[in-house]
Amino acid sequence: MTPADFAAVMSDNDAPFAPPGSTQEVEEGRVLMPKFDADGLVTCVATDAASGDVLMVAHMNARALERTIATGEAHYFSRSRQTLWRKGETSGHVQRVVEMRMDCDQDAIWIRVEQVGAACHTGRKSCFYRRIEGGEGGARLVFVDAERLFDPNAVYRK
């Protein structure tokens, strides 16, 4: 059965991954055994393969992880819409995966991507367009790298 065949018969809730094993197996093993949380999700950090900047933080369910591995394009699970979400399916701003990494306890994934257009729904390249600065009167946000690469009202207009 090819990955494509497998994906075709797999429902959104099927998990084609091994269940988490012992700490030794999870941390030092070569078997992918993602530790999905109570909502069935792992955290995913996407960084720009060229600049190294963090573009966004999102979540993957088993289906999104399987699709990302199989297609080489980032898929997430939208918690607000409760559905599988191929990044860029509306905007065209897809993420081509250059490398995927798993963390020690297998509950977080790091993907290095080639970002087409911009990652953030506000039109910025990265979602992290504000610096947190402390100070006398308390912390505040300062806009940096906040240029809009597209007009969200035009791209997401229904």
Next chain:
Amino acid sequence: MTPADFAAVMSDNDAPFAPPGSTQEVEEGRVLMPKFDADGLVTCVATDAASGDVLMVAHMNARALERTIATGEAHYFSRSRQTLWRKGETSGHVQRVVEMRMDCDQDAIWIRVEQVGAACHTGRKSCFYRRIEGGEGGARLVFVDAERLFDPNAVYRK
């Protein structure tokens, strides 16, 4: 009242931040209004200020965020121990914060840090020491950048 005074009278559950406002205020404002989840946490990604590599993904509650801003050293909330956790308090492997960024919907933070020693409890510089590789027989993990910089059995021995 100085930040230190403020911290001294603040209990672990106090949140010295504005509550999340409108989408416009959250996404385009200069006021820090973290969107803590049902457990009172935001996600935090720490990257190496020199290499750009993702070192770890962890969580901050209001107290950890306040302490990180006030001290310039990364503090997290340990979900397993349910307590505030100054990174490196046991191992000495502290993280000096070079820059903090907030994301568009204010539920994720990116910190660029100078990592003393190694970030991962397994002894590696980064928690992401395994690549996810797809293929015919399904996905597997391949060790990369997995050299141990310290012996966890020696560092964490009680």
